[in-house]
Amino acid sequence: MRSDEFIDLYKQLEDELEVKFSTAKQRRYSSVVFEYINHYESAPVRETLNLCREIRNLMTHNANLGGEPIVEPSEPVVEALREALDYVCRPPLALDFATKGSSIRCARLSSRVLNLMESMDKSGFSHIPVIEKEKFLGVFSVSTIFSCILRDPTLRITKETTLSQLGKMLAVEKHVENYAFVDEKTTCIEARRMFEKIRGRNKRLSVIFITKTGSRDEPLLGMLTPWDVMQDIRHTDEDPESPRKKNKRDAKN
Missing domain, CATH: 3.10.580.10 (CBS-domain)
Structure with a gap:
């Protein structure tokens, strides 16, 4: 189910960010995702992460109403989260x-x-x-x-x-x-x-x-x-010859 995939991707995101901020002297927020959202490096994926954080909170704290899910993430939302996770794991290099x-x-x-x-x-x-x-x-x-x-x-x-x-x-x-x-x-x-x-x-x-x-x-x-x-x-993936798109193709081959 998309909901399960979304939650799994979000957990992977949290795990990656916990590692990223593990050496930080002090964190300002209890949520590591919100910590990252307020970090300059998140700029290209900030809007996506804000949306996904809200969806995840609704899914976790208000899972259903009358037995029906309150929120069901769409495929574009899941894909956006997947790309945000990819950005966190492999941010584009200046080179x-x-x-x-x-x-x-x-x-x-x-x-x-x-x-x-x-x-x-x-x-x-x-x-x-x-x-x-x-x-x-x-x-x-x-x-x-x-x-x-x-x-x-x-x-x-x-x-x-x-x-x-x-x-x-x-x-x-x-x-x-x-x-x-x-x-x-x-x-x-x-x-x-x-x-x-x-x-x-x-x-x-x-x-x-x-x-x-x-x-x-x-x-x-x-x-x-x-x-x-x-x-x-944020838009380099639209170009099939962009460095980031090439990296994705290489990773799959």
């Missing part, structure tokens, strides 16, 4: 939405500045990581040129000018923009939250770089911009 390492446009210190600028203009890339001998040195962006000219008004960019001549201005610490490094297990919703936060001097993050453990000394696995996580991850 799923990032430009992958092999596709990231990188530069070297020997790269010519004007060539990079032309490439950025054609491709739409706004930030290019500078890598030398697999070591992350910094980022080349429009703001790099801006900062360099402010620092040295006599600076001339010719066809022969290379990134090495821009010196220390490539380092992320010298940029007017903010960057962050995260590990490969960072979720999409965590990355989105990072982009939404205001940092020093009223600046937001421009790019998040993803490496295995979040160290800048490791190879880049992915590069994430605010635009990459603007899509509502």
Whole structure:
């Protein structure tokens, strides 16, 4: 029966969330589901969980009236709960939405500045990581040129000018923009939250770089911009080629 399946799925949800919040120093609510509903990570499934929580309470505390069930969850409701449970168990990773390492446009210190600028203009890339001998040195962006000219008004960019001549201005610490490094297990919703936060001097993050453990000394696995996580991850299952849909297909095969 759908009612039995619904209750079973809800119990699985509670068990998963108990594990998730087992290390929390203090919980604000006795219901672990309600605790999660009030956690930022639940945003994509919050409405579904609120509905399912109400249905579950009615089914548990007021099971029937005159021998007839008060509430009988429909198949779409059961499916919605199933998808919410899947989200809790396997939240989409930031890396799923990032430009992958092999596709990231990188530069070297020997790269010519004007060539990079032309490439950025054609491709739409706004930030290019500078890598030398697999070591992350910094980022080349429009703001790099801006900062360099402010620092040295006599600076001339010719066809022969290379990134090495821009010196220390490539380092992320010298940029007017903010960057962050995260590990490969960072979720999409965590990355989105990072982009939404205001940092020093009223600046937001421009790019998040993803490496295995979040160290800048490791190879880049992915590069994430605010635009990459603007899509509502509640709807990624509608696209058969979305990372989440692919993961589901792989899990079944």
